[in-house]
Amino acid sequence: MIEPYPPPSEIGDILVTTDELRTRVEELGAEIAADLGGRTPLLVGVLKGSVIFIADLMRAIVGPVEIDFMAVSSYGDATESSGVVKIVKDLDGGVAGRDVILVEDIIDSGLTMAYLVDYLSGQGPASLRTCSLLVREGRTAPGVHLDYVGFELPPAFVVGYGLDVGQRYRNLPYIATYSPSDPSIDVDVVEDAGGAKV
Numbered sequence: 001m002i003e004p005y006p007p008p009s010e011i012g013d014i015l016v017t018t019d020e021l022r023t024r025v026e027e028l029g030a031e032i033a034a035d036l037g038g039r040t041p042l043l044v045g046v047l048k049g050s051v052i053f054i055a056d057l058m059r060a061i062v063g064p065v066e067i068d069f070m071a072v073s074s075y076g077d078a079t080e081s082s083g084v085v086k087i088v089k090d091l092d093g094g095v096a097g098r099d100v101i102l103v104e105d106i107i108d109s110g111l112t113m114a115y116l117v118d119y120l121s122g123q124g125p126a127s128l129r130t131c132s133l134l135v136r137e138g139r140t141a142p143g144v145h146l147d148y149v150g151f152e153l154p155p156a157f158v159v160g161y162g163l164d165v166g167q168r169y170r171n172l173p174y175i176a177t178y179s180p181s182d183p184s185i186d187v188d189v190v191e192d193a194g195g196a197k198v
């Protein structure tokens with residue numbers, strides 16, 4: 001028998017629907033295009049969580065737009081962000097003189113975003129703005145202004161629209177809570193083997 005997908009035993013409430021995602025991403029794209037005033041933005045996506053968001057966001061920007069990607073992994077203790085980030089994949093092109101928009105899926109501790117802002121701002125971009133689809137209520141990236149935010153979420157672990165648990169559920173077309181009915185399944189499985197949090 002084919003199991004239903006996603007399994008109701010693991011996926012809880014839908015916090016952001018497909019329609020809400022579409023509407024908000026359209027708004028963010030229009031805002032970015034207006035703020036850039038005709039200059040070509042370089043969207044820098046943080047792999048892998050931002051791929052669905054960035055694919056929709058770039059289509060919501062009417063006008064020229066370029067994308068590039070970085071991948072990072074957290075060093076150290078797997079369950080607590082240390083703020084020490086290792087670059088696993090660097091940009092293909094440079095950001096010097098570019099109008100850069102750093103695109104994340106979710107701000108949790110914000111340490112990944114803070115590290116990447118520091119890293120990219122050291123390379124002489126013309127401007128550097130930050131964009132995150134999701135932010136946990138009450139959280140922020142330390143020392144970083146978040147220019148574009150899609151939605152604020154309560155402190156539940158979520159999946160869908162690019163966000164995963166152990167690489168699963170990125171393809172759900174909405175944001176839902178991850179709530180396994182089997183309590184032995186630990187949310188820490190978000191950490192890939194080797195502590196990489198991508």
Ligand code: IMP
Binds near residue numbers: 111
């Ligand atoms: P931060 O450095 O603690 O802000 O780490 C943020 C990263 O952790 C995000 O880019 C995600 O990859 C991952 N993450 C944090 N919270 C969640 C969640 O609820 N679901 C899926 N991934 C998450």
Ligand code: MG
Binds near residue numbers: 197198
């Ligand atoms: Mg991520």
